[in-house]
Amino acid sequence: xxxxxxxxxxxxxxxxxxxxxxxxxxxxxxxxxxxxxxxxxxxxxxxxxxxxxxxxxxxxxxxxxxxxxxxxxxxxxxxxxxxxxxxxxxxxxxxxxxxxxxxxxxxxxxxxxxxxxxxxxxxxxxxxxxxxxxxxxxxxxxxxxxxxxxxxxxxxxxxxxxxxxxxxxxxxxxxxxxxxxxxxxxxxxxxxxxxxxxxxxxxxxxxxxxxxxxxxxxxxxxxxxxxxxxxxxxxxxxxxxxxxxxxxxxxxxxxxxxxxxxxxxxxxxxxxxxxxxxxxxxxxxxxxxxxxxxxxxxxxxxxxxxxxxxxxxxxxxxxxxxxxxxxxxxxxxxxxxxxxxxxxxxxxxxxxxxxxxxxxxxxxxxxxxxxxxxxxxxxxxxxxxxxxxxxxxxxxxxxxxxxxxxxxxxxxxxxxxxxxxxxxxxxxxxxxxxxxxxxxxxxxxxxxxxxxxxxxxxxxxxxxxxxxxxxxxxxxxxxxxxxxxxxxxxxxxxxxxxxxxxxxxxxxxxxxxxxxxxxxxxxxxxxxxxxxxxxxxxxxxxxxxxxx
Amino acid sequence: xxxxxxxxxxxxxxxxxxxxxxxxxxxxxxxxxxxxxxxxxxxxxxxxxxxxxxxxxxxxxxxxxxxxxxxxxxxxxxxxxxxxxxxxxxxxxxxxxxxxxxxxxxxxxxxxxxxxxxxxxxxxxxxxxxxxxxxxxxxxxxxxxxxxxxxxxxxxxxxxxxxxxxxxxxxxxxxxxxxxxxxxxxxxxxxxxxxxxxxxxxxxxxxxxxxxxxxxxxxxxxxxxxxxxxxxxxxxxxxxxxxxxxxxxxxxxxxxxxxxxxxxxxxxxxxxxxxxxxxxxxxxxxxxxxxxxxxxxxxxxxxxxxxxxxxxxxxxxxxxxxxxxxxxxxxxxxxxxxxxxxxxxxxxxxxxxxxxxxxxxxxxxxxxxxxxxxxxxxxxxxxxxxxxxxxxxxxxxxxxxxxxxxxxxxxxxxxxxxxxxxxxxxxxxxxxxxxxxxxxxx
Numbered sequence: 001x002x003x004x005x006x007x008x009x010x011x012x013x014x015x016x017x018x019x020x021x022x023x024x025x026x027x028x029x030x031x032x033x034x035x036x037x038x039x040x041x042x043x044x045x046x047x048x049x050x051x052x053x054x055x056x057x058x059x060x061x062x063x064x065x066x067x068x069x070x071x072x073x074x075x076x077x078x079x080x081x082x083x084x085x086x087x088x089x090x091x092x093x094x095x096x097x098x099x100x101x102x103x104x105x106x107x108x109x110x111x112x113x114x115x116x117x118x119x120x121x122x123x124x125x126x127x128x129x130x131x132x133x134x135x136x137x138x139x140x141x142x143x144x145x146x147x148x149x150x151x152x153x154x155x156x157x158x159x160x161x162x163x164x165x166x167x168x169x170x171x172x173x174x175x176x177x178x179x180x181x182x183x184x185x186x187x188x189x190x191x192x193x194x195x196x197x198x199x200x201x202x203x204x205x206x207x208x209x210x211x212x213x214x215x216x217x218x219x220x221x222x223x224x225x226x227x228x229x230x231x232x233x234x235x236x237x238x239x240x241x242x243x244x245x246x247x248x249x250x251x252x253x254x255x256x257x258x259x260x261x262x263x264x265x266x267x268x269x270x271x272x273x274x275x276x277x278x279x280x281x282x283x284x285x286x287x288x289x290x291x292x293x294x295x296x297x298x299x300x301x302x303x304x305x306x307x308x309x310x311x312x313x314x315x316x317x318x319x320x321x322x323x324x325x326x327x328x329x330x331x332x333x334x335x336x337x338x339x340x341x342x343x344x345x346x347x348x349x350x351x352x353x354x355x356x357x358x359x360x361x362x363x364x365x366x367x368x369x370x371x372x373x374x375x376x377x378x379x380x381x382x383x384x385x386x387x388x389x390x391x392x393x394x395x396x397x398x399x400x401x402x403x404x405x406x407x408x409x410x411x412x413x414x415x416x417x418x419x420x421x422x423x424x425x426x427x428x429x430x431x432x433x434x435x436x437x438x439x440x441x442x443x444x445x446x447x448x449x450x451x452x453x454x455x456x457x458x459x460x461x462x463x464x465x466x467x468x469x470x471x472x473x474x475x476x477x478x479x480x481x482x483x484x485x486x487x488x489x490x491x492x493x494x495x496x497x498x499x500x501x502x503x504x505x506x507x508x509x510x511x512x513x514x515x516x517x518x519x520x521x522x523x524x525x526x527x528x529x530x531x532x533x534x535x536x537x538x539x540x541x542x543x544x545x546x547x548x
Numbered sequence: 549x550x551x552x553x554x555x556x557x558x559x560x561x562x563x564x565x566x567x568x569x570x571x572x573x574x575x576x577x578x579x580x581x582x583x584x585x586x587x588x589x590x591x592x593x594x595x596x597x598x599x600x601x602x603x604x605x606x607x608x609x610x611x612x613x614x615x616x617x618x619x620x621x622x623x624x625x626x627x628x629x630x631x632x633x634x635x636x637x638x639x640x641x642x643x644x645x646x647x648x649x650x651x652x653x654x655x656x657x658x659x660x661x662x663x664x665x666x667x668x669x670x671x672x673x674x675x676x677x678x679x680x681x682x683x684x685x686x687x688x689x690x691x692x693x694x695x696x697x698x699x700x701x702x703x704x705x706x707x708x709x710x711x712x713x714x715x716x717x718x719x720x721x722x723x724x725x726x727x728x729x730x731x732x733x734x735x736x737x738x739x740x741x742x743x744x745x746x747x748x749x750x751x752x753x754x755x756x757x758x759x760x761x762x763x764x765x766x767x768x769x770x771x772x773x774x775x776x777x778x779x780x781x782x783x784x785x786x787x788x789x790x791x792x793x794x795x796x797x798x799x800x801x802x803x804x805x806x807x808x809x810x811x812x813x814x815x816x817x818x819x820x821x822x823x824x825x826x827x828x829x830x831x832x833x834x835x836x837x838x839x840x841x842x843x844x845x846x847x848x849x850x851x852x853x854x855x856x857x858x859x860x861x862x863x864x865x866x867x868x869x870x871x872x873x874x875x876x877x878x879x880x881x882x883x884x885x886x887x888x889x890x891x892x893x894x895x896x897x898x899x900x901x902x903x904x905x906x907x908x909x910x911x912x913x914x915x916x917x918x919x920x921x922x923x924x925x926x927x928x929x930x931x932x933x934x935x936x937x938x939x940x941x942x943x944x945x946x947x948x949x950x951x952x953x954x955x956x957x958x959x960x961x962x963x964x965x966x967x968x969x970x971x972x973x974x975x976x977x978x979x980x981x982x983x984x985x986x987x988x989x990x
Contacts, residue, residue, distance in 0.1 A: 063861070065957055068857060068860050068861050069957075071860050071861065071864050072679065072682065072683070072856070072860040072865075072866050073682045073683050073686060073687070074683070075683055075864070075865055075878055077864075078864040078865070078876075078878075079877075079878075082873075082875035082876070082877075083875055084873075084874045084875045085661060085874060085875065090658065090661055090862075091661050091871065091874060091875040091876060092862070092863065092864065092875070092876065093863060093864030093865070093875065093876055095864070097864075098864070099861060099862055099863055099864045099876075100861045100862060101862065123691065123958055124957075124958065124959065125959075126951055126959035126961070127857070127953070127957070127959045130650060130654070130861075130951065130959070131861050134654065134861060134862060150727070191840075192694070192698060192806065192840055193805070193806075193840065194805045194806070194839045194840060195839075196836055196839075196840055208728075319836070327686075328684065328685050328686035329686040329688070329833060330682075330686045330687055330688070330689070331687075331688035331689065331836075331842070332688075332689050332690065332957075333689070333690040333691065333694045333842065334690075334691050334694070335690075335691045335692075335693030335694040335696070335697060336693065336694075336697070336727075342686070520725075520727075521693065521696075521697055521726065521727050522693050523691060523692040523693030523696060523720055523958070524575055524693070524958065524960065525564045525575050525576050527563070527564045528564050528566070528575045528960060528961055528963075532961070535951070535961070
């Protein structure tokens with residue numbers, strides 16, 4: 001049975017197809033955008049409304065082992081924010097780290113229809129996939145942690161680059177991941193040692209290996225490019241949060257040598273000043289570099305005031321934050337693969353560093369010459385919940401609101417930034433780029449983020465309002481895969497969404513070598529490690545980019 | 549699946565099968581299966597508990613798939629009766645869940661949501677206080693492979709893994725060689741802290757015997773030393789442990805390279821409960837000022853960790869969850885099953901893969917006997933014998949595929965050995981949930 005729908009009279013913003021607010025029809029047939037539908041097709045009258053592709057979140061933490069630990073250890077986060085079910089939808093709990101069902105529904109309510117979980121140890125692949133299956137409405141995928149992998153370190157230090165590439169491909173395929181993620185590469189060996197140390201420079205030796213972070217970064221950037229992954233290596237740089245770390249970030253970007261790479265939550269990596277002292281803004285230096293180098297893309301990782309949770313595979317970072325205020329702290333080591341740290345946190349307007357972080361994020365947005373490559377994120381929930389996106393959009397679109405907010409924060413910090421001088425206001429089209437079209441293009445999701453013929457019919461319709469925070473808070477209609485499931489702000493259906501992953505080919509002979517490493521150092525059997533095709537449902541393999 | 553058909557009997561060998569008896573969830577079993585008799589005749593690599601688990605789960609095809617009021621019934625009739633009982637109850641409770649797959653657990657939480665029921669796992673009578681300790685103070689933790697690769701200090705506190713998790717020491721934590729532990733056992737120090745000596749004491753380098761109920765005091769004393777504070781000499785009298793021993797233990801913990809504290813119900817189900825676990829978690833956290841230190845509960849049932857994990861992702865809370873307001877609420881003591889039963893609040897119970905009649909406190913059992921009970925179990929149990937609707941199910945891991953979560957939260961797949969004529973928990977929960985939704989819609 002075919003399902004059709006025509007959206008009429010709406011102002012359409014579809015930057016990938018150069019449609020900038022023109023009133024035109026959008027037609028849907030069987031879950032896809034088409035040229036036309038029969039005259040008698042059902043219609044939605046979007047008069048006075050804005051029509052956009054569904055939102056795409058390129059970097060958030062919404063599912064998997066660390067997210068679930070953060071849920072489990074914060075009943076206080078959920079208690080005052082219950083998420084009741086409806087006739088069509090499951091119940092759940094909210095807060096900064098919502099339950100899986102609440103996560104899916106709340107993203108959808110804002111008009112987001114795709115979100116990528118950004119950091120999962122391969123050993124927990126089954127776990128994240130099961131949670132993503134229980135995250136309704138939206139399409140999703142996850143990035144697998146590869147930057148602190150002992151087996152890969154061993155291959156790399158011996159210079160066995162062929163085997164390294166095959167092993168990476170095996171790992172990504174075995175875990176049904178979407179791309180390679182690096183978090184503070186090389187640090188886990190130091191962290192798991194007696195001194196709970198961190199790595200501080202790209203050319204520092206990684207404990208126990210004849211290797212440096214730079215070599216790991218370079219090798220994984222190269223492999224992602226050589227394999228033609230739809231989204232390149234996704235990097236959380238070394239020295240997150242430390243004063244003066246912008247130089248590490250610049251060095252990391254230079255290491256790519258012109259090849260594609262994505263630097264995530266770059267705001268957290270844009271600090272000047274001296275180590276151990278108060279940071280200052282280095283947004284200009286970072287922004288200039290990104291502007292000048294089209295091989296680089298980034299998401300901002302904006303800090304928003306209020307509650308957050310620091311949850312990261314960067315365990316030394318969480319240990320540092322634990323000493324800021326001795327609060328409850330989770331550390332979770334994963335054998336041969338990763339570390340993890342979790343700390344409840346709150347960004348406060350009167351605190352110098354927090355204001356500086358807030359301002360640097362806005363600087364990065366406002367200095368970006370190419371919004372397709374500097375896209376929106378809060379590194380949910382690290383910089384703040386994804387529910388802050390509408391407010392962030394207003395900060396970008398409304399200069400008066402931004403200036404008014406800037407009077408409420410730490411003035412000493414604001415004085416160290418160029419935020420007061422930045423008069424730019426994002427247009428509706430630019431918002432459509434940083435929240436949809438840009439992330440979809442960076443992810444290599446050809447059917448997402450636009451409304452051209454053949455695209456997935458993931459469509460959001462907002463009431464056009466002066467207050468952009470109110471406008472983007474709750475879409476009037478949301479359509480996923482051609483199905484209307486939010487109608488006049490109310491859920492009228494449920495939907496399960498798909499899980500995207502990649503499946504690069506590899507030389508099977510690498511399995512013997514990995515098997516023997518597993519026999520020695522892992523606590524699970526090699527044969528029980530890969531996620532079978534029958535384990536998860538509703539998956540879709542995204543093809544590699546042909547490598548020339 | 550790795551199947552090599554042997555020639556003589558109609559047997560098959562399943563390699564890398566998973567044992568779901570305890571929280572170790574060993575996944576290196578090699579099972580020889582007699583397909584005619586539908587039983588496992590050999591279980592290579594299994595411990596004594598695992599061998600018993602595999603050999604005792606043969607299938608008795610003469611058993612009825614369902615009993616209603618003790619009389620044989622069809623599965624369809626049993627599901628209808630169960631749905632009617634649950635939908636007509638004012639305070640239905642769902643309990644158990646620790647011996648089934650995470651797929652079935654997910655469905656059980658869905659059913660609780662649609663029913664506006666109470667749902668709770670056996671965690672609330674074992675490591676529930678560990679979850680509460682976690683909620684209070686956090687937890688530095690690790691996976692078992694990291695213990696194998698790095699831990700030169702292993703502490704067993706209030707637990708007896710040699711008897712209860714026999715392969716924990718031999719396969720994961722004490723005996724094996726690891727990346728930075730080239731000589732295995734020789735490179736590790738094992739300390740056992742308990743109120744009496746057990747089989748685990750025999751494998752320890754140092755045994756610390758403390759007075760019953762003084763765990764919190766001894767943990768606090770060790771924390772004090774790690775924070776550079778002096779102890780009040782009364783600690784000897786309180787704990788029964790000599791000052792020199794306390795100081796020796798503290799210094800050993802502080803000077804190791806990578807230490808782990810395993811603990812059991814000696815801490816969680818004795819005086820102090822979540823105060824004990826909180827103190828233990830904080831001791832491990834404090835020790836990180838000196839070295840790398842982690843903590844891990846030695847969880848019991850095969851997938852009790854999965855029950856906590858699944859409930860957390862679907863509701864935000866690990867156990868003791870109530871949906872009667874249309875959204876999940878969590879309150880240990882209020883929404884934990886024994887407490888609900890002792891107060892006489894529940895008016896129907898759905899017991900999945902657990903046997904509360906054999907284990908609960910007497911007043912809780914008395915109430916359970918007064919209300920309609922639906923039971924899911926592969927075997928007849930005291931609970932199934934009092935059940936209004938007793939369902940015979942296939943056994944997870946032996947007949948049913950799926951995922952279980954090991955005690956360190958690592959998901960492990962199951963490779964069933966042979967087919968059962970009985971449905972899995974999930975096979976029943978799905979139509980039961982659908983029927984409940986239909987009845988609720990009217």
